[in-house]
Amino acid sequence: EDQVTQSPEALRLQEGESSSLNCSYTVSGLRGLFWYRQDPGKGPEFLFTLYSAGEEKEKERLKATLTKKESFLHITAPKPEDSATYLCAVQANYGGATNKLIFGTGTLLAVQP
Amino acid sequence: DTAVSQTPKYLVTQMGNDKSIKCEQNLGHDTMYWYKQDSKKFLKIMFSYNNKELIINETVPNRFSPKSPDKAHLNLHINSLELGDSAVYFCASSQFKNYGYTFGSGTRLTVV
Numbered sequence: 487e488d489q490v491t492q493s494p495e496a497l498r499l500q501e502g503e504s505s506s507l508n509c510s511y512t513v514s515g516l517r518g519l520f521w522y523r524q525d526p527g528k529g530p531e532f533l534f535t536l537y538s539a540g541e542e543k544e545k546e547r548l549k550a551t552l553t554k555k556e557s558f559l560h561i562t563a564p565k566p567e568d569s570a571t572y573l574c575a576v577q578a579n580y581g582g583a584t585n586k587l588i589f590g591t592g593t594l595l596a597v598q599p
Numbered sequence: 600d601t602a603v604s605q606t607p608k609y610l611v612t613q614m615g616n617d618k619s620i621k622c623e624q625n626l627g628h629d630t631m632y633w634y635k636q637d638s639k640k641f642l643k644i645m646f647s648y649n650n651k652e653l654i655i656n657e658t659v660p661n662r663f664s665p666k667s668p669d670k671a672h673l674n675l676h677i678n679s680l681e682l683g684d685s686a687v688y689f690c691a692s693s694q695f696k697n698y699g700y701t702f703g704s705g706t707r708l709t710v711v
Contacts, residue, residue, distance in 0.1 A: 520699075529603070529689050529702030530642070571640060586655055587700065589642040 488513045488578040492590035499597050502563045507593045509574030510556040517585060518577035519557050521550050523570045524592070530573055564597045571595070602626050605690050605703040612680055613711055619676045620706045622690030630654075630695045631673040633665060636687040636705070648673055649695050680710045 489512045499505055511519065518537050522530035534543040536552040543550045547568060549560045559572055571594050575587040603624045612618050624631065632655075633645040647655035648667040662678045673690060687707050691700040 524640075527704070529691070529704050530700075532699045532701070535699060573640075573642065575642075586644050586647065588644075592640045594640075 488576065488588050490574055490576055490588055490590035492572075492574050492593050494593060495591070496594040497596070499561075499564055499595070501565055501597055501599050504560070504562045504564070506561070507559040507572055507574075507595070508556060509559070509590055511574075511576045513576045513578050513588070516576060519552055520575040520577070520587065521548075521557070521559055522573040522575065524573055525570050533572075561595070564595075566597045566599050569595055569597045602701050603690055603692055603703040605688075605706050607706060608704065609707050609709075611709045611711065614680055614682060616680050617676070617678045618680060618708070619674055620688055620690075620708075622673045622675075622703060624671055624690075624692040624701070626692055626701060628692035628694050628701070629670050630693050631667065631670070632691040632693075632700070633673065633675050634689045634691060634702075636689060638686070642689070646673075646675075677708075680708075682710050684708060685710045 491510050493508045518535050520535050521533040524530045534550040539554045541552050547562050551558050571592040573592045575589040577585050578588050605622045630649045632647045634642050636642045645659050646665040650670050651667045664676045667673045687705045689705045690703040693700045
């Protein structure tokens, strides 16, 4: 069964303290892995798509990497405004040409000033 | 100029009532989705429409009925609401096979 597991569930960092979030997945034929950021009371906001092992994407203080079984979201020198829930999702086959996103339960990141 | 807009943002209703949530996108996308986010923040797909055609219908009680009058609109009607239906419902859109979804801001449904 297709599955996405994120760890840790919650992470508290001091401003400037770098760390990584983990997303491990089981899917029959990965077609894409996605990272989203969700602020309280808002919808998820798209960050990155990764398609193949070894691929990396960067945006400001965030860098996403992908292996055959997991993805990491590295946060370098985080600031309080990086506080949010970070969601990982994999693109899975639904049937025929149709795909769907399967989400993990997210990592709640709090960055203290 | 909101990309994906949902109404209402909050909905409080009694058990047994029927309610609807509306969604509209102005991005020109051809695919729209309904996701349900439970209290543990888990997002699970419910339905997807591509150009007004239902293409994903997950295991959802048939009290939930989506309707897409055109590719820019996707509504969700819920009959005989139950306590367990309380959640945040998100609408999203994308171009078919391009999964950079754009989500709406959600509708928090509370059934009392």
